[in-house]
Amino acid sequence: MTTVEAAENLIHQHTISLGNELVDLDQCTGRILAESITADRDFPPFDRVTMDGIAIRYQHLEQGGTSFRVTGVQAAGSAPLRIEQPDEAIEIMTGAVLPRGADTIIPYEQLIISGDQQKTATLSTSTVKGKNIHRKGSDRKKGTEILKPGAVLDAPEIGVAATVGKSVLTVLKPPSVAIISTGDELVPVEEIPLPHQIRSSNALTLSSSLNEWHIDADRFHILDDLTGTTNKLAELLENYQILIISGGVSKGKFDFVPQALEHLQVKKHFHRIKQRPGKPFWFGSHHSGTLVFAFPGNPVSSFMCFSRYMKPWLNRIFGLPSPAVIAKLAGDISFAPDLTYFAQVKISMEQETLFAYPVEGHGSGDLANLVDADAFMELPSGKQHFLQGESYPVYGYRRSVLSNLS
């Protein structure tokens, strides 16, 4: 048996290479950029007016003038007009280009405008030369890198890409993943199980979890039969970058997964971790580059192994930070065995502090219990009592509560 730390290190020593793919900008939310995005123009691309009002030449004020003849109106989106004489002004709108010959914008709030055919604008307060102009290139110069490869494409990044004219982006291509459930006791979701059967749920839980990385996994089921298991895994090892297996890794007479994988020359890096739940976890790699994460079949164990080991590893291969964050225990937990214990907790931000409330479970079989919790808290071995106020890492599994706080 290996320790939690050793198992984590062994997993992190392995990687797979992600390709790139082109995706329409309006489908890129949540994807990881795989190119560099540079400013195709200055930001802003021209001296941009930031208030509605008039554009003037400040010189006229310096020379004692207080009123301007309004000689034109310039909207956003129009080519710039020109001021010919110092006492001229052009009515101007937010987002417009600064008119030629003008150097200052006076907002309507600071003006009295009179006249009908020939309007006159009189300043009602003092102003400063150059006011209310967002200068060309003051945010970013043309050619500056605005987004680096590896950037997560949230809404602001989508906006920036649109601004520089990228309607299609090169993003990381998610790996190909096969999820394989095992076990003669499992029937598909649509079926009514016999009294000694249960419905298959792990494959769907895992596949749902993988949505976070935009991975669209294929799902398979294999029966507890060595030949059948070996043949199916042989095929999948050739066609997928990652196999996630659920079940068949314990000590039972019909747990054929380790045997089949060894027969297929998948190198075992560890089998069994000093932890509860999730002890029977098996991890290996194939010479084709395919990695095999074989989790216990128990729903809570399988989901814990995914959350604690595979999620951080996936974040790593996508260039994202570790999902682990520290929370303060909000109640006592006791756990006697000399194993790392992953307690189910509900997490909660209270003021600026993250708390973890223990959720009472019925052991690793209680799938329904997971819905009352948000995260697994990692409580180290070599200690039996974990007290309120102590801090430990948590691995969250809810997008809406806490996913990658780090």
Next chain:
Amino acid sequence: MTTVEAAENLIHQHTISLGNELVDLDQCTGRILAESITADRDFPPFDRVTMDGIAIRYQHLEQGGTSFRVTGVQAAGSAPLRIEQPDEAIEIMTGAVLPRGADTIIPYEQLIISGDQQKTATLSTSTVKGKNIHRKGSDRKKGTEILKPGAVLDAPEIGVAATVGKSVLTVLKPPSVAIISTGDELVPVEEIPLPHQIRSSNALTLSSSLNEWHIDADRFHILDDLTGTTNKLAELLENYQILIISGGVSKGKFDFVPQALEHLQVKKHFHRIKQRPGKPFWFGSHHSGTLVFAFPGNPVSSFMCFSRYMKPWLNRIFGLPSPAVIAKLAGDISFAPDLTYFAQVKISMEQETLFAYPVEGHGSGDLANLVDADAFMELPSGKQHFLQGESYPVYGYRRSVLSNLS
């Protein structure tokens, strides 16, 4: 001008009704459940064996026996065998049904098994009656509600739904939303703008933000023309539950949106908020039930208004908690005007505490600045200096960092 609090209250006084829709279970991740899910069987559905080993009748140990004749093997997924005599044992696998006549499971780790044709299992340690059995119905009884309407469907909920045989779920149907950008200066992303033009980006930023609620918004553009604006908005008011307008709400001569909306009898609830950025925000409701969120055209202003006002409101109509959380300011910020200031910050969990680091910006025009930040921190009016160590609410906009911590 209204205050931030009053504007928020006015928005929260309005709602729209969300319908339901049926969605295949493997497409339900992140959706909101709109039905009650109950256990169709007990959880677990039978006395479930939790270790690989032998099933025995404890009575034999009580009567001084230490060895058992192994008379059969029972796999998970097989109908239960029967123990006829007290000294009989059945080899049994995790996930199997407890054999009839058996009441205790002894794991292989506690056994010495000898013999070939006729195996004998001898106990190497003491055990307790009833060990290693996950009792029928001990987690949930048949008929118990496991998921309530309103539950967010993360991976564990998908697993629970699979377990009870729900391959299709009734979930909340996202509202119909039209995003309307305005402004003659805007050209589509694919085009090369003239020197006085810019590409349209707000509609894509907003549409990307709406992905979080699985809203697939339609995007429109209208020019700065009163008749065109009025006609287009008239049509959209009939066909969508929510209009989000970007631009055309300031004091400019070509800002026709408020006028067009009033002409269309959209009741104005507020126009202009005592805040920076985002002052010109206009909000109203139409007798058809359609709500109109008209944001300023400036990219940062528009995105701030979305993050601070619309996101909490959307969470509310979907039954989700407020996205606001408290963070500790990690640097000083000064802001003189008597307005609520939304500072761009980068947030970071350090140990169990959430910190907000001010990000230096170039004012509300600097879209590229948003990519360096994660959230807006709400700094109240009536105060000019906000000091390191003080706590204020933040509104995050990154799924991967912090979205709905609460």
